[in-house]
Amino acid sequence: MTTAPATLPDARVTRVDAADVRLRGVGRSFGSHEVLAPLDVSITAGSTVALLGASGSGKSTLLRLVAGLDTPTSGTVEVGGERVAGVHPRTAVVFQEPRLLPWRDLAGNVAFGLPRGTDRAAGRAEVLRWLDVVGLADFAGHRPRRVSGGMAQRAALARALVRRPGVLLLDEPFAALDALTRLRMQDLLDEVQRETGATVLLVTHDVDEALHLADRVLVLGTGERAVDRAGATVVRDLAVPAPRPRDRGDAATAELRVELLDLLGVPRAA
Numbered sequence: 001m002t003t004a005p006a007t008l009p010d011a012r013v014t015r016v017d018a019a020d021v022r023l024r025g026v027g028r029s030f031g032s033h034e035v036l037a038p039l040d041v042s043i044t045a046g047s048t049v050a051l052l053g054a055s056g057s058g059k060s061t062l063l064r065l066v067a068g069l070d071t072p073t074s075g076t077v078e079v080g081g082e083r084v085a086g087v088h089p090r091t092a093v094v095f096q097e098p099r100l101l102p103w104r105d106l107a108g109n110v111a112f113g114l115p116r117g118t119d120r121a122a123g124r125a126e127v128l129r130w131l132d133v134v135g136l137a138d139f140a141g142h143r144p145r146r147v148s149g150g151m152a153q154r155a156a157l158a159r160a161l162v163r164r165p166g167v168l169l170l171d172e173p174f175a176a177l178d179a180l181t182r183l184r185m186q187d188l189l190d191e192v193q194r195e196t197g198a199t200v201l202l203v204t205h206d207v208d209e210a211l212h213l214a215d216r217v218l219v220l221g222t223g224e225r226a227v228d229r230a231g232a233t234v235v236r237d238l239a240v241p242a243p244r245p246r247d248r249g250d251a252a253t254a255e256l257r258v259e260l261l262d263l264l265g266v267p268r269a270a
Contacts, residue, residue: 018045018199019080019090019166021066026075028061034231035061038074041218041234045080045166048193048200048244050210052260053220058232059203060171062220066201067093067169079167088167089115092160096172098152100144106155107131107140113159130158134188150181154188161192168193170202174209183248186212190245207260211253214240219263236263 020043027038036058043049051059064070065077068087077084079091092113100109110127118126131137134154144152153173160168170189174182190213193200204210210217219236238259242252 015195015197016164017090017166018197020045021167021199021201022078023062023065024076024078026062026065026072026077028058028065028070029073037222037231037233039233043199043201043216045199046197047215048202048213049216049218050202050204050214051218051220052204052207052210052264053232054264055205057220057222059220063093063169063171063201063203066167067091069093090166091169092163092165092167093169093171094153094156094160094173096175098144098149098156100152100155102144105141105143106136106147106151109144109155110158110162113162115163126162127158130162131155133161133192134158148181150177150185153177153185157185157189157192161196164196165198167199167201170200172203172205175205182209187245189213194244207257207264208248210260211240211257212246212248213244215244216240217256217260219260221263 021041022043023039023041025038025040026036027034028036051062053059061070065072066079066084068084068091079088082088101112104112107127110130111123114123114126128137128140131140134157136151136154136158139147139151144155147155157173174185177185186209202210202213217238217240218234219238220232221235222232238256240253240256242250246253
């Protein structure tokens with residue numbers, strides 16, 4: 001199995017212009033069904049924030065609102081002080097599925113993320129640089145059907161990063177991967193974020209993933225525990241105290257893990 005590199009290639013990753021994110025009274029309803037009750041969230045530029053909550057608690061909806069892929073029923077979303085109205089040029093999204101174009105090779109799929117007007121030669125260099133960063137330099141000419149699921153998801157991550165986004169939005173990007181590949185992808189994302197300084201908003205159902213990657217964890221729900229499914233808001237905003245990069249067995253996050261599992265309604269072992 002081909003895996004992501006343990007460390008990033010030297011002098012390959014440069015800092016980006018990270019943007020803050022602000023949601024002011026943002027709510028979203030679909031007809032009479034309220035998915036998100038009006039909520040206020042501020043995310044500091046350059047930080048990593050994880051969204052946890054039960055299925056149907058509005059995590060992906062909130063992410064789509066920040067990306068400009070959906071419009072709030074109430075309130076405003078701002079990225080870098082600018083109101084979001086349509087897909088924002090300073091954001092990039094990685095979904096749970098790679099969503100690669102099957103008729104393009106990996107380099108062509110990554111190139112699809114380049115900003116409009118990018119010079120051809122410069123764009124090609126950027127594509128190859130990011131394929132190198134995610135460990136796919138030797139697979140640039142492969143079509144998606146010829147690579148593993150983990151490799152396809154790394155290509156999707158490179159496609160987002162080639163935009164040099166100030167805000168990287170991730171909707172359970174590692175959920176479909178095997179356990180070992182998932183851990184390696186988490187480490188790759190953590191290192192890329194620390195090197196580029198991008199703001200990251202990560203939707204996940206995995207408490208351990210949130211504690212490994214995030215500076216803050218926002219739990220969405222409607223009551224004291226995040227198990228209800230309508231009109232969700234932020235029921236808990238928790239800072240993760242341990243500095244990154246983190247050891248997955250760090251005792252500093254153990255109590256926080258128990259608290260998060262309790263909020264999510266996961267029963268403790270007897």
